[in-house]
Amino acid sequence: MRLQPPNPVVTPVSAVPTSPEERTEGRWGLMGLSLLFLLLLGAPVLALLMNAFPAQPWLRLQDPVVRMALRLSVVTSLTATAASVVLGLPVAYLLARHQFRGKELLDTLIDLPMTIPPVVAGVALLLTFGRMGLLGRTLEAVGFRVAFSTTAVVLAQTFMAAPFFVRAARAGFEAVPLSLEHAAMTLGRNRWGVFWSISVPLAAPALMAGVVLAWARALSEFGATMMFAGNLPGVTQTLPLAVMSAMETDLQLAISISLLSLILAFGALAGVRLVVRRWAG
């Protein structure tokens, strides 16, 4: 038998002490080094703006090619984002909360579209949904042709964008303390109820970030769309594809469309930042 002294009373540390004057010597050096990075990212944007404005790009936006591409891009990218959320939400939650056989494999599979060249993804999609493809043959039999249609654009964008949403959403769900979900369950809510009333609201900033990332990826999708959906104005020609087509004939038009894409992306990013900040605040 052993006798132990009583447990000492442990007083929890209430807060990490913060010094009123943080040391900041390293700041200027780091800022100087960051300037190079800024130059790399900022210069092309500046160049685009400088070249675009003298050509009065707003006049070119009336061009039917531009209007069709804009409309198609907005519709397909939003549809692809919505599809990414619907398909990705359960996967993200599964990965965040459960251990299972094949989890590593699923994890790797999700990373794949982010690492392979988009053109390769396009080829793979074509081999799947094309007329002679793995699933395409069956779809063709029931009168469904996917390749080189607007559906193909959405599919290509979803394929490329969904992993970005899943990654962000998973991290968001993982950050929700398990004890909160457990508390909600003991308070009488089933898993479905807990998911929507606790997990989703608490992961909301991460989910929003995931939506933006996915949407940005869908909007900028080029390679996979090109291979799998083609470049048909009004049907599969999204803004990036329109830029490429315009480059061959009309440089000023290409610059105008590029500027439009830039503004679209920038506006969306700023808008979402605002939403997230209000949400968190």
Place this chain on the structure above:
Amino acid sequence: MTAGLSLDLEIRQGAFTLRAELTVAAGEVLVLVGPSGSGKTTCLRAVAGLARPHRGRIEIAGRTVLDTHKGYDLPPWSRRVGLVFQDYALFPHLTVEQNLLYGTRGRPEDRRRAGEWLAALGITDLSQRKPSALSGGQRQRVALARAAVTESDLLLLDEPFGSLDAATRRTVRTELRNFLQRAGRTAVVVSHDYLDALTLGDRIAVLEGGKLSQIGTREEVLRRPRTPFLAALTGHNVLEGELQAGGTASDLREVRVGPLVFHVAGGSGGDGTEPLPTGPVFLSFGPQEVTLMREGGGEDSTLSPRNQFAARVTEIVPLPDRLRVFLDAGFPLMADIVPSAAAALGIREGVRVRVAIKSTAIEIYR
């Protein structure tokens, strides 16, 4: 009368096995104490349905919520159990009031009940705040109120003082007792602090290394601790020994502890109780009952204690008004001594001393 809670569980986690069987009467408050890692929290989680026992049966207020034999296992949301988490688990995106109403259907009577609990715990003015704007003590009150507002049959409190500082603990202990009285529900409180157990529980169950080592009323557990853990918590020395037959004198019994023989008053039936039969018994005595003397003086016949033996000082811990001396006499022992006496006796770590314990100071029990 149906029991408030009855359980019989076996949970395995790697090499660790938890086996517990206990019954809590309706309306009774049971405190489950034990060192960390003894399986207390696992036990609570199993009752709430958050952990799945390998084998077992749980009945809450006469309703079976788990019976592995029949493959019956109610999910947490159907068990009608209010669990107060150690970290409170308040929903950060909801206000205090919304937290309280989360487990209800939000009917007018639910709102009224929530308001009553807020008032009872003195946090009415916090109802529109978010948990991040609350202090630790306030958060705990919200967590208690949230568990109480639901119409649960059983309240489970996991280390209710675990995350509070010492000053807050004292006030909260009293509040919690009032809370449990007011709730009037069957409750199980898990704690590693025996003071909690003393203030809160009608009965105390001791869980050590995955086994229930003792269960009884506050007085029983305090005066007759059966395990070293509990003895250390209550500040008692506890020895396990063999009660010998007969005895030298009619009013003293002999108990063999290792190579030593202790002479103990009581247990002989002289006080009107049944004489203890021979066999394994526990001896317990407070550290203040242990007298220390200089080694080498031989048996001091001028002193009445018959229980004298040698021991080595292993550690000296200063307490506010005295020193607690830990000794090794072939078994561990604690003795309390005033600093001046310690100086006079030359007590240091490693020194050998003579130990004496009066036979009347030793409690004997089975």
